[in-house]
Amino acid sequence: MTFALSREHETFRHSVREFAEAEVAPHVAQWDKDHHFPVDVVQKMGRLGLFGLTAPEEFGGAGGDFTSLCVAIEELGRVDQSIGITLEAGVGLGITPILAYGTQEQKERWLPDLVAGQALAGFGLTEPGAGSDASATRTRAELDGAEWVVNGSKQFISNSGTEITSLVTVTARTGTRTDPSGAAGRPEISTIVIPAGTPGFVVEPAYDKLGWHISDTHPLSFVDARVPEDHLLGDRGRGYAQFLATLDDGRVAIAALAVGCIQACLDLCVQYAGERTTFGVPIGSKQGVAFQISDLAVMAQAGRALTYQAAAMKDAGAPTKEFKQAASIAKLYTSESAVTATRIATQVFGGYGFMEEYPVARFYRDAKILEIGEGTSEVQRMLIARGLGLPVE
Structure with missing residues (x-):
């Protein structure tokens, strides 16, 4: 299999490098010092098409390949790692799960603003007591009528507390699987979309991090946070x-x-x-x-x-x-x-x-x-x- 970058990829690399050197490089030292998340630059990245590289045209994307996204992340990361991870998380953890597992209605509802870079989304996986063992998720979501009621907490979640964050997709236990003998087995883990501003969804104060000072990272907590049943992303029990x-x-x-x-x-x-x-x-x-x-x-x-x-x-x-x-x-x-x-x-x-x-x-x-x-x-x-x-x- 060949993996040499095409002429189009190299031309695209040049355009992203020009953007990073013009829009990011002159300011990044001060942003890092101030722990400032530059919403205006993120939205300029959206207008350049960076958040929509892998999304279909019907949602405002370019319908491009994954390699192009990697080129953009590399070039932004060459100037500043925080800006690079903002794009990586915005697409890979924010857009991709909805694109891969969402219904047509969910895609039409949430993707256009995310693809345009006018909104950001996070992915709530890691928990205080789980770490690398993501199967040990303790956050729970229970159906109450036509609503999911979510309780639990997440940590180290990127793009979760900016002024343009529109939603966070979280993994939660929605039940317990039974083994062939009928005994209770592994937890059933599903993914649920929780829009920003949902009552009971609290974005805790940002972390004081060693690095990635420009990147937005928060712990999250959920106390009886209610969302409609149709906010389940993909099939129930397939979250893991x-x-x-x-x-x-x-x-x-x-x-x-x-x-x-x-x-x-x-x-x-x-x-x-x-x-x-x-x-x-x-x-x-x-x-x-x-x-x-x-x-x-x-x-x-x-x-x-x-x-x-x-x-x-x-x-x-x-x-x-x-x-x-x-x-x-x-x-x-x-x-x-x-x-x-x-x-x-x-x-x-x-x-x-x-x-x-x-x-x-x-x-x-x-x-x-x-x-x-x-x-x-x-x-x-x-x-x-x-x-x-x-x-x-």
């Missing part, structure tokens, strides 16, 4: 399978974000090592520095190849097992490489790398979450091992 598929796509998108981080470190280091002099010569002439920067180039190229191979598999409709393996490999390699790349970049910059006025400090703070979100590195290794046929628990 739905979020697993959503996370497979998300891992490739996070890999693209990580590649943007690595590329930023490479670009910054090449420039700095050519300008900064010690003992009368540029530091880039020293093997100790040049070799480290060479390693960044290897990480960028290898990570990009793994990421776009997985994206091409998604677009080609590759078998689920093969795609899942490629997604986990790409996510594991690129996320861990991004953390290493930011450490190298900070070292190349020396004392200046420890100063917030230099972007490598921001990338250093932002990189760590890449090894955690959308499945930790440990989870990826477990999935890869299972894909190899190993009986790992």
Whole structure:
């Protein structure tokens, strides 16, 4: 299978890069300092068509491929990781579940504004007592007449508390499955759309995070939050399978974000090592520095190849097992490489790398979450091992 980017993809990359350098780069340091979520820039991203890349034209999208979304995430992430994750979460966790599992009426109701970037949606999966064990969901939704009554809490939810957030899709226990013997078995998990402003749905104060200062992230709580029965997304009891598929796509998108981080470190280091002099010569002439920067180039190229191979598999409709393996490999390699790349970049910059006025400090703070979100590195290794046929628990 080929995964070389087409001429159209490269032309699109150039247009997103121009946007990021013109609309994001001049302001990002101040936004990061102020923990400011730039709604106006997000809406400009919508007008550029970035949120609608993978959505059909009938909902205002471009009907494009998943690879194009990864290109956009990489290029935004090369300038700032928070802006990149805003797009990744807005599409992958906000739009994609509705597009993949929603009824025609649900799509017509919620997608147009999301696709246009005039509204954002979140996906409430992680809980305080669950973490990587998403099957341990405790949030419950019970039918009361023609309404779902939702009680529980979620944490670390992106795009959930902005002034343009329109809804959050949450996983909840809607019952208990029975095994063949008739005994109670695993919980039945479903996904339910809860619009912003629903009574009983509370967006708690934003987290004070190590990185991703520009990204919007909140804990959520639900106390007898009522929504109509038709807010069930997909088939009842299929929520667990739905979020697993959503996370497979998300891992490739996070890999693209990580590649943007690595590329930023490479670009910054090449420039700095050519300008900064010690003992009368540029530091880039020293093997100790040049070799480290060479390693960044290897990480960028290898990570990009793994990421776009997985994206091409998604677009080609590759078998689920093969795609899942490629997604986990790409996510594991690129996320861990991004953390290493930011450490190298900070070292190349020396004392200046420890100063917030230099972007490598921001990338250093932002990189760590890449090894955690959308499945930790440990989870990826477990999935890869299972894909190899190993009986790992």
